[in-house]
Amino acid sequence: MTSAAGIGYASAMKPKSFSDMRCSIARTLELVGSWWALLIIRDAMMGARRFKHFEKSLGISKNTLTSRLNDLIDAGILDRVAGSDGSAFDEYVLTEQGRELAPVMIALSQWGDKWVPHAKGSSTEIIDVRSGKPLSQIWPRALDGEKLPLRQISMRRADDAPPLKWD
Amino acid sequence: MTSAAGIGYASAMKPKSFSDMRCSIARTLELVGSWWALLIIRDAMMGARRFKHFEKSLGISKNTLTSRLNDLIDAGILDRVAGSDGSAFDEYVLTEQGRELAPVMIALSQWGDKWVPHAKGSSTEIIDVRSGKPLSQIWPRALDGEKLPLRQISMRRADDAPPLKWD
Numbered sequence: 001m002t003s004a005a006g007i008g009y010a011s012a013m014k015p016k017s018f019s020d021m022r023c024s025i026a027r028t029l030e031l032v033g034s035w036w037a038l039l040i041i042r043d044a045m046m047g048a049r050r051f052k053h054f055e056k057s058l059g060i061s062k063n064t065l066t067s068r069l070n071d072l073i074d075a076g077i078l079d080r081v082a083g084s085d086g087s088a089f090d091e092y093v094l095t096e097q098g099r100e101l102a103p104v105m106i107a108l109s110q111w112g113d114k115w116v117p118h119a120k121g122s123s124t125e126i127i128d129v130r131s132g133k134p135l136s137q138i139w140p141r142a143l144d145g146e147k148l149p150l151r152q153i154s155m156r157r158a159d160d161a162p163p164l165k166w167d
Numbered sequence: 168m169t170s171a172a173g174i175g176y177a178s179a180m181k182p183k184s185f186s187d188m189r190c191s192i193a194r195t196l197e198l199v200g201s202w203w204a205l206l207i208i209r210d211a212m213m214g215a216r217r218f219k220h221f222e223k224s225l226g227i228s229k230n231t232l233t234s235r236l237n238d239l240i241d242a243g244i245l246d247r248v249a250g251s252d253g254s255a256f257d258e259y260v261l262t263e264q265g266r267e268l269a270p271v272m273i274a275l276s277q278w279g280d281k282w283v284p285h286a287k288g289s290s291t292e293i294i295d296v297r298s299g300k301p302l303s304q305i306w307p308r309a310l311d312g313e314k315l316p317l318r319q320i321s322m323r324r325a326d327d328a329p330p331l332k333w334d
Contacts, residue, residue, distance in 0.1 A: 021285065022285045022287060022288075022289060022290030022291075023209070023276075023279075023289075023290055023291060024275070024276040024277070024278075024279025024280045024283070024284075024285075024289050024291075025205070025206070025209050025272060025275045025276045025279060026206060026209075027279045027283045027285065028275045028276070028278055028279035028282075028283065029202045029205060029206070029275065031279075031282075031283055034202075035196045038192070038196060039192070039193060039196070042190070042192050042193075045322070046322055046331065047331070047333060048333055049333070050333070053333040056333075076282070097282050099317050100278060100281070100282070100317070101278060102307060102317050102320065103270075103274040103277075103278070103304075103305050103306055103307060104271060104274040104275055104278060105192060106307055106320075107270040107271040107274050107305070108191070108192045108195045108196065108271055109190075109191040109192045109195070110191070110270075111191075111195055111267060111268060111270070111271060112190075112191025112192060112194045112195035112198075113191045114267070115195075115198075115243070115264050115267070116191070116194045116195065116198055117191075118188065118189045118191075118194065120189060120325075120327065120328075121189075121325060121327075122189060122190075122191050122325060123189030123190055123324065123325050123328035124189075124190060124191075124322050124323065124324055124325065124328070125322065125323045125325065126307075126320060126321075126322050126323075127320070127321055127322070127323050128309045128310075128315055128319060128320065129319050129320065129321045130309075130319055131309065131310075132323075133309070133310055134310070135307050135308060135309065135310070135315070135320070136308045136309065136310050136311075136312065137270075138270050138274070138305060138306070138307060138308070139270055139305075140269060140270060140273050140293075140302050140305060141302060141303045141305070142295045142297075142298065142300070142302065142303065143295075143298075143300055143301070143302070143303050144303075145303060145312065148295055148302070150266050150267070150269050152295060152296050152297055153269065153273075153293060153294070153295065153296065153302070154293075154294055154296045155212070155213055155291050155292065155293050155294070156291065156292045156293075156294050156299075157290065157291055157292075158287075158288060158289065158290050158291065158292065160287065160288075161287075161290035161291070164213065164214070166214060166215055166216070166217070166220040166223075
C-alpha cells in the first residue's frame, strides 16, 4: 500500500496538483513565510523578547527584521506587548498559535542533530524541565500513542478533493 | 524556569548568537534550503517520482526545478535512480535521511490543519495504513513517552557552547 519511498498513497487514494492550497503544509509554509521567520520563532522560544535580541542573534538589517516581525504579528504568531520591565521598549512574545510551532522546531532540531551533526555537538539540548532529561525523538504515532514505522504511514485524499494523478 | 513564551532557558543556561551554526535548526534550514525544497519532499512523500510530476505539482520553471532537485541530491535527501518501469526517465526517490523528514512534514501539516484551516477542510489526511485512522497529534514527549505541556520544555546550553546573553 505504500510507495518505495516509504510514504505513499494507499491505493484507493488519488493524486492531484496542490494549487488549490488545500494542502496544510503549503499553507503553513506560506504563512510562516521564510527561513528568517523560523529563526525568529526559534529565538523567541529561547527567550529573546526585544528587537535588539533578534537583531543580534540574526545579524540582519533593521528594515528586514522589522518587516519579518510585522509579518509574524500579522500571521498571528507573535504579539507585540509593552516592555515587561516597565521600559519604553516593546517586546515580542509568541502567541499560543506561535508556541504550538514547537513540534515543528523540535523535529527540525532533532533531524539536524542526527543527519547534519556539528563536530562539537549541538549547542543546545531540548529538555523536560521536570526531569532535566532530553525529550524522546518526536515521531509519528498512532491514536493509541504507538510509534509508527514510516512505511506504515500513508496519505488519504479527501473525498471531495480533486484526485492526484502523477501520470 | 520557563519564560512567559512557554519555552525558555532553564536558569542555569546562558544565551548567545547562533552564528557558529551549532544550532541544529539553523543547520537543517540551511541544508533543506527553501520552501520549494520542502514542497518537493512533500510531493515525493506523496508518490511523485518523475521530473514531470514535480513540475506539474509545483508549477515552477524547468531550470529552477532542476536546480532544486540537484540541491536535494547533494544534500543527501533525494537519490536519482533509473526508471522503475524500465523507461529512459530517471526517478527521484527519498533517501532514508529524506524519509526521516516525515515528522517535520507531519508537524507542519497538523499545525496548518489547526491554525490555518481551509474552508473545505484539508485535501489530504495522514493515516496509519494498518487501521486507516488518522495519526495522533505529533507532540513533544518525555523519554517515557508522556506528552509534555509546552511550558515544561526548556532548552539547555551545552557546557562548551558560548553562553546566550540577550541583554
